[in-house]
Structure formats: structure tokens, C-alpha cells
Amino acid sequence: MKASGFPYVIPMLLLSVAFFATPLAVLIGFSFIGPDGLTLNNYGRFLGDAFNYRVLMNTAKLGLQTVASTTLLGIPIALLYWHSGKTARQVIIFLTLIPMLTSNVVRTFAWIVILGRQGPISETFVALGLAGQPFSLMSTELGLVLAMCQIDLPLIILPLIAILSRTPVQFTEAAQVSGAGPWRIFVTVLLPMMLPGLLAGWILVFASTSSSFVTQAVIGGARNVYVPQLIYREVGTLFDWSMASAIAVVLLLSTGILLVAMTMISRHRRLVGHA
Amino acid sequence: MRNKRENPIPAFLYKAFVFGFGGLSLIYLVAPIIIAITMSFTSGQTLKYPPQGFSIRWYEALFDPIRSGTEHIAAGNSLKIAALAVLGSLLFAVPATIGMARMKRSTVSSIEPLLLAPLVLPSLVYGLAALIVANFVGFQPSLWLTVTGHVVVFGPLMYRAASVVAQGINPSLAEASTVMGATWFTTLRRVTLPLLLPGILAGAFLVFIQSLDNVSVSLFLADARTTVLPLRMFALIEESLDVRVAAMSGVLIALTLVVLLVARRVLAPQKQA
Numbered sequence: 001m002k003a004s005g006f007p008y009v010i011p012m013l014l015l016s017v018a019f020f021a022t023p024l025a026v027l028i029g030f031s032f033i034g035p036d037g038l039t040l041n042n043y044g045r046f047l048g049d050a051f052n053y054r055v056l057m058n059t060a061k062l063g064l065q066t067v068a069s070t071t072l073l074g075i076p077i078a079l080l081y082w083h084s085g086k087t088a089r090q091v092i093i094f095l096t097l098i099p100m101l102t103s104n105v106v107r108t109f110a111w112i113v114i115l116g117r118q119g120p121i122s123e124t125f126v127a128l129g130l131a132g133q134p135f136s137l138m139s140t141e142l143g144l145v146l147a148m149c150q151i152d153l154p155l156i157i158l159p160l161i162a163i164l165s166r167t168p169v170q171f172t173e174a175a176q177v178s179g180a181g182p183w184r185i186f187v188t189v190l191l192p193m194m195l196p197g198l199l200a201g202w203i204l205v206f207a208s209t210s211s212s213f214v215t216q217a218v219i220g221g222a223r224n225v226y227v228p229q230l231i232y233r234e235v236g237t238l239f240d241w242s243m244a245s246a247i248a249v250v251l252l253l254s255t256g257i258l259l260v261a262m263t264m265i266s267r268h269r270r271l272v273g274h275a
Numbered sequence: 276m277r278n279k280r281e282n283p284i285p286a287f288l289y290k291a292f293v294f295g296f297g298g299l300s301l302i303y304l305v306a307p308i309i310i311a312i313t314m315s316f317t318s319g320q321t322l323k324y325p326p327q328g329f330s331i332r333w334y335e336a337l338f339d340p341i342r343s344g345t346e347h348i349a350a351g352n353s354l355k356i357a358a359l360a361v362l363g364s365l366l367f368a369v370p371a372t373i374g375m376a377r378m379k380r381s382t383v384s385s386i387e388p389l390l391l392a393p394l395v396l397p398s399l400v401y402g403l404a405a406l407i408v409a410n411f412v413g414f415q416p417s418l419w420l421t422v423t424g425h426v427v428v429f430g431p432l433m434y435r436a437a438s439v440v441a442q443g444i445n446p447s448l449a450e451a452s453t454v455m456g457a458t459w460f461t462t463l464r465r466v467t468l469p470l471l472l473p474g475i476l477a478g479a480f481l482v483f484i485q486s487l488d489n490v491s492v493s494l495f496l497a498d499a500r501t502t503v504l505p506l507r508m509f510a511l512i513e514e515s516l517d518v519r520v521a522a523m524s525g526v527l528i529a530l531t532l533v534v535l536l537v538a539r540r541v542l543a544p545q546k547q548a
Contacts (some may be wrong), residue, residue, distance in 0.1 A: 006374060009371045020401070
């Protein structure tokens, strides 16, 4: 006799429907509500405004820059893991988990210290004579990308490592025996194998950048405004919930579109890789 | 056999890429944590780095109940919310894991996306949605509303961690227990839950850490009285760049390290699977 499992799932299912799906549906509904009934006005006002439009584009750009830079740094770390012995692999996992599990606000704080006028970057540049006087990278896009990349890097490393740790080291031997050099093995064997991990990582990084309110507000400063701050301002200062909902829906849609685009690119690459 | 093609990029550059660039990337990943720790022991008034001298004055200021009363309340709130979020995740996600393990693969894959969806959705958007609905039905932001939000957003972490373990459990173990005449409750208590324990512990650890760190849900759902620690730190950073934030960072990093080491010790034997 086999007991059915469904009753056990009901509480969490109800929780998801009542407290997750319903609020989302209400949020979407709210975005169409204006002072006199149903309207597209909220979207029109948001997308029609040059400042808001620039904020939206900057947010997408920041997301892409973070995805690109975490990929650029995540792949060599994953390869380092691949070529390491058992102990070194444990160390790499440990070094990835510590920053990942450390509070976001703490990591943001560390970047305030690093990017500041009296921080290590400025001091080093002045000491080497590369800069005439101390400078601050706070409130700059470069500073924000440097911080976001470090904060989100574990999100891309862990899926890659998860794949590599399941792969026996002998996996590349066939290629090696046939005389392929390390670059060729990387491009034709390891990279295609890592693609699902990269995709998972990109999704996580992207979702994280569109919620990292604190980092964007603190490091980006008043000059660099991103969509999360815009939503918060509508709710906290202007009390315009319909507008905030519309912005949130636009954020969701643009994130969704970019994710679909990235999935398609990775599928395409995979085909090329196997050809 | 084909002649091997000449590689356009020499092999030593690959070594440089992996061991040089990879190593540097790893340093870049960890350096901010080390900088935050060393910063917290500064004797100076500012965030000048390297620190001007060694002292524990900022830790003293942080642990002083009079000077840091607000911070202590915020830390208490955060710990309370995180503990309740873990409890809530246990109540909802663990039964779901057990149930899903007994269901057909096709049914599971049609329900699972709904349960895991909160992990992909930007939590800021969820915070706003929850605020709108709560207000609609007459709930004001509060500690309990924040806890509910955290259970919804982080409960799936518990579900995912536990179901990874559940997939590896042989279903005939529970069947054997039933055949031998054990009640469903005994089977649950003596067979299913002990086998699931590593996953549950890993899930509890993730939910606790994430809840403690959350800003985007608490930002909308917590009221003025229940300031949480990350929001208090955010306020301190925005207002004055108080060096006590460095000491708070030091405490939080130490806490993370301790929890991580304990989790490794507890989960190590089963983790190999």
C-alpha cells in the first residue's frame, strides 16, 4: 500500500498561492489602475519620462555588466577548481562560500572602504604615482560594477563548480590523447559542459542585481539611480502604489526578456560548440 | 588520423589565465571580507585604510548597551525574525518535500516551479506586492508580516535543500517500516525525518542566513518599531558612516564563519553523496 504524498504538499502549495501568486497578480492588476479606473497611464508616464527611461536602461546595462564581469572572473576560478587537487578544491569552495554567506550590507560596507578617497585603491594609485591626488570611486558606475561583480561572483562560481565536481578528471583525457591543446579542450569540452551552469549563474546574478537596493543606493550614490530605488521612492516618498507596481512589472518584464535572450544565446552557442 | 592543428594561442597563456587570473579573481573575491575585518580594529575616527592603529574601541562602543541601544534592538528583531522564518520553513517546506518524494515525477514537475518561483523573482518586487495586498486586507507592516514574507521567499530554499536529500532516499525503507506495522507517525519520526536531517539542517542554515541579511522584503513589510539589523546598518552608513558599522561587520563575518564551520562539521559525512 502506498500512501499518497499530495496532502503533505497542500500547506506549502496554499502558502505559495495565497501569499505569493495572489500578491503578484494583485501587483500586476494595480499597475493598470489610475484615478478613474483602468488605464495604461502608469506605463505611459513611466516609459514616456526621459529620466525614468534612462534609469531603466542603466539598470539593464548594470545587470549586463555584472553578468559579463562575473562570467569573466568566474570561469578562470572554475578552471582553477578543475585543475586543483582535493584539498585545494575544498579551499576554493570555502573561499567562495564565505563572501556568499556574509551579509550583503557588510560586503557593501567593505566596498565603501575600498572605493573611498582614503581607501586602498586610491592610496595605491597615489603611491605608485599613477594619480596626482587621492580620488574616490564612490558614486561612479565603475565603482558600482566592481562592487556588484564581487558581491555576485559566488552565484556564478557555485553552479560551475557543481558541474565540474560531478565530472571525473578523465573526462578530458580523450581530447588530450588526440593531441588537443589546453585551449582547445577548454573551448570544445569544458566550456560546453559548463554552459548549463553559466546559464543558472546568469539567472541568479541577474535576479540579484535587480534587487540589490542597498548596494546600488550606497555605492551608486545620488547620481546613479536604478529601478529598485525608483520603486522605493514611489512607495516611501510619493505613496504612488500604482506607479510603483507599473515600474515593478516593467522590471520583471525586462528581466524576463533578457533571461530569455541569454537562454537563447547559450543554446545557440551550444549548437556551435558541438558542430 | 588527422594531424593536430597548430594552436593559435600558446599553452602557457592558458596556465596564466587559469592560475594567474583565476588566482587573482579568488583574491578579489575574498579581499573585501578581510578588509572589513581589519577595518573594524581601527583606532581612528574615519574609514581610512589601512587602519591608523589597533584598538577594540568600536567593538566596545557596539557592545555598550547605552550607546548602541538601537542596534541591539535591531539585532534582536533580526534574530527573532530569522528564527521564526526557519520555524515557518520547517512547517511548510519539510512536509512538502516528503509529499513530493512520494508523488509521480510528472506531477512533481508540474507543481515544483510554483513552489520554487520565489527564488527567481526579484524579492524587491515581492516585497512591494506583499505590502499592497497586506494593506488591502487591513494589515499594517509588522514583525509578523515580515516573518510571513521571509517564509514565502526563503521557504523554497528549505524545500530545495531537503528534496536534494529526499531524492537519494530509497522509498522501500519507509515501506519496510510500514509493512513491519509501524504507524505513519512512527515511520515519519524514526525513518523519514532522520534520513532527511542533513537536508533540513542545510536548509535551516540557508534560510537563517538569508533572512538575517534580507533588506528588500523587510524594507516594505517591517514597521518603524521592528527595525532589522541590515536596515539599521544601511541607515548608519547613509547618515554618518559610523565606524561602528565596521564592528558590526566584524561580528557578522565571525558569525558566518562559525556557522559555516559548524555546518561543515555536521553535514560533512553526508555531503559526499
